[in-house]
Amino acid sequence: MAKNRTPLMAGNWKMNLDHHEATHTVQKLAWTLKDAKHDFNAVEVVVCPPFTDLRSVQTLVDSDKLEIGYGAQDISAHAKGAYTGEISAAMLAKLGVGYAVVGHSERRQYHAEDDALVGAKAKAALAADIIPIVCVGEGLEIRQAGEQVAYTLAQVDGAFDGISEQDAARSVIAYEPVWAIGTGEVATPEDAQEVCGAIRGRLAELYSAEVADAVRVLYGGSVKSGNVATIMAQPDVDGALVGGASLDPTEFAAIARYQSHDVGL
Numbered sequence: 001m002a003k004n005r006t007p008l009m010a011g012n013w014k015m016n017l018d019h020h021e022a023t024h025t026v027q028k029l030a031w032t033l034k035d036a037k038h039d040f041n042a043v044e045v046v047v048c049p050p051f052t053d054l055r056s057v058q059t060l061v062d063s064d065k066l067e068i069g070y071g072a073q074d075i076s077a078h079a080k081g082a083y084t085g086e087i088s089a090a091m092l093a094k095l096g097v098g099y100a101v102v103g104h105s106e107r108r109q110y111h112a113e114d115d116a117l118v119g120a121k122a123k124a125a126l127a128a129d130i131i132p133i134v135c136v137g138e139g140l141e142i143r144q145a146g147e148q149v150a151y152t153l154a155q156v157d158g159a160f161d162g163i164s165e166q167d168a169a170r171s172v173i174a175y176e177p178v179w180a181i182g183t184g185e186v187a188t189p190e191d192a193q194e195v196c197g198a199i200r201g202r203l204a205e206l207y208s209a210e211v212a213d214a215v216r217v218l219y220g221g222s223v224k225s226g227n228v229a230t231i232m233a234q235p236d237v238d239g240a241l242v243g244g245a246s247l248d249p250t251e252f253a254a255i256a257r258y259q260s261h262d263v264g265l
């Protein structure tokens with residue numbers, strides 16, 4: 001069955017590239033895609049730089065009328081007030097931010113974020129019309145025990161608890177098996193499909209067939225231009241959340257076009 005969801009290619013830069021480098025990278029990405037006559041309506045392209053880059057990226061995107069979207073890597077669950085170091089959804093919305101990654105495994109691991117907090121962040125994003133990219137995925141031990149589906153679906157249940165059908169329908173979920181992040185150990189297309197398909201099935205149970213059909217489920221973990229096409233061929237994979245390979249604009253442009261690009265990554 002043909003997918004009727006617009007694929008989304010999102011680059012998570014993590015803690016890389018200052019605001020000067022961000023400007024160069026987004027410019028080069030835009031030019032490369034323009035040269036290739038990329039249809040941004042056919043495949044959406046988004047970068048998620050560090051917070052300190054967002055204003056520069058906004059200025060560039062606005063002044064050059066780029067079709068590249070941009071998102072944040074995290075968002076506060078709180079609206080405002082005495083939360084030192086946090087960035088609110090309203091502040092991000094003011095910068096034209098369209099997406100926010102929530103619950104990335106690195107935040108779960110290093111900042112002890114649990115499903116309840118991830119859900120609260122997703123709700124804060126949605127309330128400001130920012131689309132949350134809710135990250136889920138199992139670690140190596142869970143995978144070795146064959147528990148990846150149950151584990152990941154429990155994360156989906158927790159993160160979407162209390163989120164309305166309408167809000168769920170415009171959310172994005174990224175399945176990122178922790179063992180495949182930054183390791184070069186990409187999940188097989190079948191591994192990705194197994195869990196992405198199960199996530200869609202769970203959305204149908206939690207909400208409705210319409211919500212399950214609307215939500216974009218991304219795969220993330222060592223995605224490169226050389227493996228993106230087979231991953232994207234899976235029926236329930238609607239895009240990729242790309243870490244390391246998104247720092248190279250030529251490579252990320254190739255990924256967005258599902259085309260192999262030999263940069264030796």
Ligand SMILES: O=C(CO)COP(=O)(O)O
Nearest residue numbers: 012181182221222243244
């Ligand atoms: O964590 C990731 C994206 O959020 C994946 O990172 P890599 O693409 O570097 O494996």
